Amino acid sequence: MTAKIFIDGEHGTTGLQIRARMADRKDVELLSIPEAERRNAAMREDLLNSADIAILCLPDDASKEAVAMLAGNNSVRIIDTSTAYRVAPDWAYGFAEMDAAQADKIRAARLVANPGCYPTGAIGLVRPLRQAGILPESYPVSVNAISGYTGGGKQMIAQIEDPSNPDPITSPGFLYGLPLKHKHVAEMKTHGMLGRTPLFSPSVGKFPQGMIVQVPLFLEEVGNGATLESIHGALFAHYAGQSIVEVVPLETSAALARVDAVELAGTDRMKLFVFGTPGGEHVNLVALLDNLGKGASGAAVQNMDLMLSA
Ligand SMILES: NC(=O)C1=CN([C@@H]2O[C@H](COP(=O)(O)OP(=O)(O)OC[C@H]3O[C@@H](n4cnc5c(N)ncnc54)[C@H](OP(=O)(O)O)[C@@H]3O)[C@@H](O)[C@H]2O)C=CC1
Ligand SMILES: CC(=O)N[C@@H](CCC(=O)OP(=O)(O)O)C(=O)O
The missing domain is CATH 3.30.360.10 (Dihydrodipicolinate Reductase; domain 2)
Structure with missing residues (x-):
């Protein structure tokens, strides 16, 4: 089954590089928002809620807003690249090699905070x-x-x-x-x-x-x-x-x-x-x-x- 991925902030520096890394992959389907609509909250909310994994490549405030748009939808897993959740206890810190248990924690997590x-x-x-x-x-x-x-x-x-x-x-x-x-x-x-x-x-x-x-x-x-x-x-x-x-x-x-x-x-x-x-x-x-x-x-x-x- 292909996983649906939405990169919120896909036209920014981090988002573009994630997209480039996924360009040739057959196991993921990228949901995309037109660049001109990148700040269209209704479209973002719809795409966020349609994804299996939402990758947030946004400033902290916009990341928090995206997480709020997903409130109550536990079927969407989130990777946030901002600083907003990196020390939050309910988020797994996304540095797989930092200790022996971390890769498994990330594998099982719904909420993952990508490190700085x-x-x-x-x-x-x-x-x-x-x-x-x-x-x-x-x-x-x-x-x-x-x-x-x-x-x-x-x-x-x-x-x-x-x-x-x-x-x-x-x-x-x-x-x-x-x-x-x-x-x-x-x-x-x-x-x-x-x-x-x-x-x-x-x-x-x-x-x-x-x-x-x-x-x-x-x-x-x-x-x-x-x-x-x-x-x-x-x-x-x-x-x-x-x-x-x-x-x-x-x-x-x-x-x-x-x-x-x-x-x-x-x-x-x-x-x-x-x-x-x-x-x-x-x-x-x-x-x-x-x-x-x-x-x-x-x-x-x-x-x-x-x-x-x-
Ligand atoms: N660059 C890096 O090396 C690293 C970046 N990060 C983190 O990644 C995140 C993104 O950073 P980066 O890619 O560098 O930033 P950019 O400014 O390059 O890109 C951010 C993107 O998010 C969009 N955006 C901003 N606000 C909103 C909003 N309210 N709603 C929808 N879209 C919005 C921007 O659109 P617009 O063009 O309209 O502003 C832009 O496309 C940040 O939290 C940053 O701290 C983490 C590690 C390293
Ligand atoms: C050169 C430069 O400005 N670097 C950024 C850090 C990179 C970044 O935005 O990453 P985070 O999401 O991890 O903060 C800064 O110092 O704020």
């Missing part, structure tokens, strides 16, 4: 270390990151790509989120199993897709006898057998001179690195992904596939 792009990297790095008893709950985690500009959606893409935009961005790279209250911090704390709110400083580079997320650690503060090797070993064991998330061998990382933010652009994969010097004081945990791949649309399709395999 930056949190996919940060949680992917710290949660296995929390679960292995290496990183203390009280450790003050800092997360520094650079994203491709498509992370800012249609608005930022236009600011960067269209010179006639009334509010153009001409900088080749910039920090933002300067008040340190980014909307991703809550999910990093909750699903990273952290006792303290992480200090998150994001930035954007003038490339469309790609992302580097860094979590630097002081080993003396980590304690528990943690070393470069024990941290790498815990991550390596956690992701053993996974095909989308890969932990790069220490010898390979040690031979690198650079990490290229766009290396995984156009893929749905994520690479995790542990950098440092054996016996040294510091370790830098690094995640490399595509903000629109494992960071958004790729993860949404992965979650849809898990849900369809139930």
